[in-house]
């Protein structure tokens with residue numbers, strides 16, 4: 001049985017504001033990863049392809 005839903009891609013973001021890591025998932029449009037800090041809900045958005053594709057870990061100021 002194949003899964004109908006594929007796991008959405010995500011990146012790991014380190015939130016300096018709360019010194020916490022969180023997964024940030026690809027948005028519906030598929031052109032950016034958007035999410036928020038798990039503690040203070042500060043929004044973060046990372047465009048796909050920004051800064052190269054090899055980086056999977058981002059830091060949110």
Ligand SMILES: [Zn+2]
Pocket residue numbers: 015017018019037038039040041042
């Ligand atoms: Zn925060």
